[in-house]
Amino acid sequence: MKLINIRVYNGRNIYSHWPVIRIDVDIEKYVNIPSCDIDGFNDKLISLLPGLKKHKCSRNYEGGFVERLNRGTYMAHILEHVALEIQKTLGYDVNFGKTRYLENESVYSIVFSFIDETAGYESGLLAFDILQDILQFKEVNLPYELEKVKSIVQEKSLGISTRAIIDEATKRGIPSLRIGENSLIQLGYGKYARKIQATITDATNCIAVDTASDKELTKEILSFLNIPVPIGRAVETWEEAITVADEIGYPVVVKPFNGNQGKGVSIELRTPEEVERAFKIAKMHSNRILVEKFIHGKHYRVVVVDNKVVAVAQRISTHVIGNGVNTIEELIDLENKSLKRGYGHEKPLTKIVKDDVMMMVLEKKNRHLNDVPTEGEVVFLRENANLSTGGIAVDVTDDIHEENKRLIINAVRAIGLDIAGVDVTTADISRPIVSSGGTIIEINACPGIRMHHYPSIGKNRNVASTIVDMLFPKGAKHSVPIISITGTNGKTTTTRMLSNIIKKSGLIVGMTNTGGVYIDDELVVKGDTTGPQSARIVLMDKRVEVAVLETARGGIVNKGLGYNVADVGIITNIGDDHLGLDGINTLEEMANVKSLVVEAVNKNGYAVLNADDPYTEVILNNVKCNIVLFSQSQNNKLIEKHISLGRKAVYISDENIWVFDGEESHKVIEISRIPATFGGVLKHNIENSMAAVAGAYSLGVSIATIAEALSEFNTDIKYNPGRFNVFDVRNFKVIIDYGHNIDGYSKVLEGLKRMKQGNLIGIIGVPGDRTDINILKIGEISGKYFDYVHIKEDMDLRGRKPEEVAKILKKGCSLGGLTEDRMEIECNEVNALRKAIENGKEGDLIVVFYENYQPLVDLINSMAIEKTTLEQEVVDDESKIIAAKA
Structure with a gap:
């Protein structure tokens, strides 16, 4: 295999x-x-x-x-x-x-x-x-x-804390995106998106994080506010560590200056020798080391979110319980087999690691790994109580004294954190810390929350829920409106029309299409950007107020959607383009692929479907949201039935586009007022206009705004580059279009037939991954409509041999009625266009179905400059002659 x-x-x-x-x-x-x-x-x-x-x-x-x-x-x-x-x-x-x-x-x-x-x-x-x-x-x-x-x-993989927040957001319908391979997560889309990294949020103050990481500075700030903290200071050598221990009095704690998760922490040290050894262990985690007075009592973690105490856990140091049979080492191995224990933060508890810190703790107690504890004897293996080193947690949220809550919230407020984990050592958290000799040991800017979600004893506390509440208060938005457009033809034009309509309503649009990713008309990524990654670029931009996403077949098949659900999903049509690729071999299968866009619409959103397309009836069976149908005929059977049921529809009547709102019809715009239709000649742009009207109306845009935006939408470089762009060259016209399949060619050529005055010259080509039958058919259509063709090939042959596609097209042109003397193969499309322009005559229409747009525009512009220069030279020569005669 x-x-x-x-x-x-x-x-x-x-x-x-x-x-x-x-x-x-x-x-x-x-x-x-x-x-x-x-x-x-x-x-x-x-x-x-x-x-x-x-x-x-x-x-x-x-x-x-x-x-x-x-x-x-x-x-x-x-x-x-x-x-x-x-x-x-x-x-x-x-x-x-x-x-x-x-x-x-x-x-x-x-x-x-x-x-x-x-x-x-x-x-x-x-x-x-x-x-x-x-x-x-x-x-x-x-x-x-x-x-x-x-x-x-x-x-x-993501840690338990991050995963818990994502899961809580998902329950509320808030989508999430993982950014990179670490734990940076975006919740929500566009303007309303928020970011988290574990329990640090995009609102967490950078200075506050730095302050909390500087344990000595934190103690100084808290001391200034009369909040009890252990005495001690930072050192850089073991000799200094012993000096500080002698000054403050034993027992002491030695820990890394900026450590976390209890790594390198040694407590209740009673001799200079123990301090020296502990210093060397801590030094592996930090260059500076803290030496502090050891505080007797129980160890607690208090989580504060948005100035509220939301969870309290007593942390109990890593330990095993004897059974009178197994050694300490065997008991550790047995405990590590528990399904609750995993590596790092993957499970509610962490596996117990045998290391130098554990050996020092056992040595202080005159114990060894091969000792056999008696039945029920508790053997502590560490002196810190961190879960990350194998400790357990007991929920005591209901026990904390109100005075302690106030003190801890003030401490967190003084540091400036929105989320914090406060480590407290005291005899009993239910008694005031100040009067019982307890202290705040440190404040953590990124507290783990698994001990509260999965305590070994006591209630689960959903800290993730309170974090999501803070990020997205009740009633707050979490996503911008999303419109997703797919189909075989017309999706780029429809996308651009919709974007223009929504911009006209005063909103900042993020758009993806075959030309690039645009944010508020700024091109931020150039190229064919119709896949899920491009959608995410839009949805990650905080400027975006509405996302309009062209969603192509290739992205859907190979990567899925780049968003969770849309507010409006549009399918322009279903054609046989790309059949035979990616296991999609029939139009029914293609319809199933495209239907994902309207299946993935929220239940209160709208699916916009083309009632004139024969596969719409099949797609309708998969739609669970509201439906808007559009058709070029008010008498379309699906439209008639839809309207009779009081559902929204868009249709043509008396050369106008109308909207039926469920009760009555409203005129939107005369077709002749939409420049993209060339006075109604380009039927496919009438269809695209209706899809755009339906999408915008579904989103709540007013009819007046829709009409105004469509009346400005031209098929030119500004509004719709690469889609039926018309250029005046000398006394004829050059048209650049992206027709690349049977339906695309047919609709463009049908429109050109109505516009024709002189000869119709074609520069034709087809991507190499189309079937021979499709290529032959496009050639036949071209032979039927064109007076002369230049047959070119894409630079990307897509697995074909040179001139293989061109020869099939030529054969098709012959079937369509063109004679040998009216066809030529020029594989380079720029050279083919140059030849066509050089031989162009008054009234001709030259149309090129392109692969690479910009080189063709550059050629047209350069030839226009040559023409202008030549005309000026003629004028200059005439002026000289007149002057000489004078």
Whole structure:
């Protein structure tokens, strides 16, 4: 077998409305060999992954998959189940999977769901390797492989605190975007978006974070406010550390100056020797070291969010409890097998690590790892109580004294943090700290919240909920309106029309289309930007008040959507462009792909559909939101039925565009007033105008604003570059258009037929990934309409041989009626246009269906300059002659 590709769909996609992994594999020689015919395969697989026995498969009962194995199923299907089972083994409850034929008889795509992206991705790779090894009779060390995957997951995945905030936001319908590979997360879209990194927010003051990180400065500020803190100071040598310990009196605490998670902290040190050793441990984490007076009492973590105490936990140091049989080391190993303990922050508790700090603690107590504690004996392995070093938490939120709340909130306010974790040591948090000898040990700017969400004892406290409440108070918006436009033809023009309409209403628009990403008319990314990554660029920009996104087939198929749900989804039409690519072979399959855009609309939003398109009736079955239909005829059967049900519609009547609002019709604009339609000649731009009207009206834009914006929209470089742009050159016209499929050519040429005065000259080409039949048909259409054609080819041949596409087009032109003397092949489109212009005659229309827009515009401009220069020279010569005669 061969693994061809693996890709991640983080959002809604053509396979599901939740995240999935897709693996493309070539099954090769095993394509027709069922599992039951491979000696020992089934037994080996089940022995490795016994959890497969519970898989239901299509039988819909436990054991169904094993039945399929025994009766005979195929490798692609087995890979799907193995990838899911590996994730289950890692602790993720996933069940969705599907396998489908892709291409070349033996190539399949396997799709399965995931909860953690890294875990899903690595499980897919491991599943493939396991099947390969079994087929090649190699031993599989599954425990070792699973540990490798866990290690990668720990390194790349989000921590519990970040994940808890995302989950809480998701419950409220607030979308999230992970920015980069670390823990920077955007919640919401555009103008209303907020950012978090763990429990630091975009409102967290940078100076406050720096202050909290400087433990000595924090103590100084709190002392100034008469808030109790332990005495001590920072040092840089072990000799200074001992001097400070002698000054303040033993026992003392030694810890890194700017450390976190309890790393390198040693407490209750009673001798200079212990201080020296502790100093060297702390020095591994920081250049400066704090030596402080040890405070007797219990250790508490108090979380403050937006000047409110929201959770309090007593932290108990890492320990094991004896059973009279096992050694301390064995007890640690047993405890680490608990399903609640993981590496770092992946689980509610952290695995206990045996290191120098632990050895020092045991040594102080005259204990060793090979000691056997008595039944019920508690052996503390660390003196700090951090969860990150193996400690546990007990919820005591209901016990904290009101005076302590006030004191702690004032401390956090003094530092300037919006979210803080305050470490307190005191005999009892239910008594005032000031009177009981307790102190604030330190203030953390990025407190972990897993101890409050998953305490070992006591109530769970949803700190993430209070953080999301602070970021998005009740009634606050979290997303800008999103309009997503797809279709085979017209989506770029519709996108630009909509953007212009919404800008006219006074809002800042973020737009993606085939020309680039635009924010408030500023081109921020140039190129074909119709995929999910480009959508995210718009949705991450804080200036954006409305997002208008062209959403192309390729992005949908290969990466899914770049947003969660839209407010308006538009499908302009369904055509046969790109059939045969990415496993999409029929118009029904293409309609299913495009329909994702209208399926992913919020329930109160609108799906805008073309009632004249034969596939709209199929798409309607998948739509769960409001629907607006548009048609070039008021008598369209779908339109008539839609209007009779009191639903919104847009249609043509008496050469005007009308909107039916559910009760009555309103005139929007005369078609002749829309410059993009060339007085109604360009039927496809009438259709695009209706789609734009429907989209804007669905978003609440007034009819007056829509009409005004459409009356200004021209097919020129300013409003719609590359879409039927007309240039005057000498005494004829040159038109540049992006027609690249049968429907695109047909609609443009039908319009040109009405505009024709002289000869119609074509510079034609088709992308190489189209089928031979499509290319031939485009040639035939061209031969029918054009008086002369220059046949060119795209620079990107897309797998074709040079002139292969051109020769098919030429054959098609012959079928359309053009004779040999009225066709020529000039593969370079710029040279082809130059020839056409040089031979142009009065009244001619030259149309070029382009691959690269700007070089053609540059050529036209340069030839216009040459013309102007030549005309001026003629004038100058005439002036000289007149002067000479005079």
